[in-house]
Amino acid sequence: MERPVRIAVVGPVDDRLVGELRQLPLRPEVRACVGLAADSEAVLRFQPDLITIALAADAGEEIGALRLLRQLWPALGVLVVAAPDAELATTPLAARLRARLLVYPSPPGSLAAAIEQARQGSDRPTAEAFVDLARGVADEINNPLMFASGHLQLLRASFEAKAESARRDQITQVQAGMQRIQDAVDRLRLLAQAANGPRRAMACDLAAMLATALAAPPAGAASGVTVATGDGGHTIHGDHEQLAAALAAIVQLAAELATTGVTCGLFLDHLPGGQRLRLVASGAALHSWQLPHSFEPYYPSRALRGQSAGLGLFLAQTVVLGHRGQATVQRLADGTLQFDFVLPT
Numbered sequence: 001m002e003r004p005v006r007i008a009v010v011g012p013v014d015d016r017l018v019g020e021l022r023q024l025p026l027r028p029e030v031r032a033c034v035g036l037a038a039d040s041e042a043v044l045r046f047q048p049d050l051i052t053i054a055l056a057a058d059a060g061e062e063i064g065a066l067r068l069l070r071q072l073w074p075a076l077g078v079l080v081v082a083a084p085d086a087e088l089a090t091t092p093l094a095a096r097l098r099a100r101l102l103v104y105p106s107p108p109g110s111l112a113a114a115i116e117q118a119r120q121g122s123d124r125p126t127a128e129a130f131v132d133l134a135r136g137v138a139d140e141i142n143n144p145l146m147f148a149s150g151h152l153q154l155l156r157a158s159f160e161a162k163a164e165s166a167r168r169d170q171i172t173q174v175q176a177g178m179q180r181i182q183d184a185v186d187r188l189r190l191l192a193q194a195a196n197g198p199r200r201a202m203a204c205d206l207a208a209m210l211a212t213a214l215a216a217p218p219a220g221a222a223s224g225v226t227v228a229t230g231d232g233g234h235t236i237h238g239d240h241e242q243l244a245a246a247l248a249a250i251v252q253l254a255a256e257l258a259t260t261g262v263t264c265g266l267f268l269d270h271l272p273g274g275q276r277l278r279l280v281a282s283g284a285a286l287h288s289w290q291l292p293h294s295f296e297p298y299y300p301s302r303a304l305r306g307q308s309a310g311l312g313l314f315l316a317q318t319v320v321l322g323h324r325g326q327a328t329v330q331r332l333a334d335g336t337l338q339f340d341f342v343l344p345t
Contacts, residue, residue, distance in 0.1 A: 011062070014081075017111070025344045036066060066078065110127075194245075196322060198322065224258035230267075250277065267280070273344055279341075294313060
């Protein structure tokens, strides 16, 4: 049985944050401490994987203790918590500590995303920054795209004579290419919407949705992927469109990994706090995979040359976080990559 993540909450942290940590779908083991110096023995016994800390202006002693702990445990993640009015003052301190900053209260999914990044030691921009970029790119492209598509449609309609069939076919090919651009814009819009949580909540059978994603064209794309589904129901309350897009993206990534010789497996099962879809992948193509960059947009395309699942992992993470779930990745002792997407029930 997997050990839950241990999180030490240090200092005058909002009680609501402690409650939210304990309610995360992966059910971490959370322990509150007055301070690292005052409760040093308790912290050493607890051996946390992550320290969530609120630092006062005169926190020199706490900072010294934190640096000492990082020497003892190099893999220790640190998440510095600050109120909105203290964000500017706390940002440089968090940077010096090589810690992730969480402004709390925070939007849905921000806490889970910050924990994932802190544990990986990632210094990438926040997910909100990528979502804002996706929304802006979609808005900027959409208007000229609609304008050009309308004119192409009118132009094609004017080529009715048989003598103009060649030109009509050329216009048809251009329209097909523009439809691919429109599909990309629609995907960016869906991603931006998913960051705000479900738009239309309904009962969603994850097992049935996974089967649909596996059967989707191109036919046989996921034939090299092992799939296993646990017993019992796998229904959650969520946005069907967003969840379907997330599952399709995960399946597409697994299918493309399989074409490179990577061994892939998808496993859907129950956890006490929700439903978990696990992607396990192992192979030589993944030896250079950098965990802190896993959920960056288009990182899979950079890490796996020739693959197209650029936005897939980021889209899946955004949907899961928007549903107040968790998306994590770790490298096992044998080099296997293990992605977990957990949705709360």
